[in-house]
Amino acid sequence: MKRVFVLILAMAVCLTPAAASDDLPSEQYRNLAEYWAPTIYQDVNDSYLTRADIPTKFNYDGDWRGDNNWENLENYPQIPSAYFSVRETLTHYRR
Structure with missing residues (x-):
């Protein structure tokens, strides 16, 4: 009887939905990264191949060949x- 109770309890814990959040974790992380990201200022020289500066x-x-x-x-x-x-x-960074 004790084993059945432990099994039912374990299943209940696994099947209990987590607290709902408005944002998906990936969206939250993206917002965090965008907030702390540096601003990139890039100057190009027209006499060189400017596409290389993008x-x-x-x-x-x-392909994945560098x-x-x-x-x-x-x-x-x-x-x-x-x-x-x-x-x-x-x-x-603990939520």
Whole structure:
């Protein structure tokens, strides 16, 4: 009887929904990253290839090879992009 009670209790804990939040965790982290992100000011020199100054995705050319990005600079559109990461620990950024 004790085992059945423990099993039922464990199932109840696992199936209890967590507190609902208005934002998904990924949206909350994105908002946090955008708040703390630095502002990027970029100056370009028209005498050089200015497309090389656009912050873009590593795989803008459709592959994950970094040794051919310079050669593919004129062949693919470059959409300005930035990467971000948020880490939550027990001592930093607890909701």
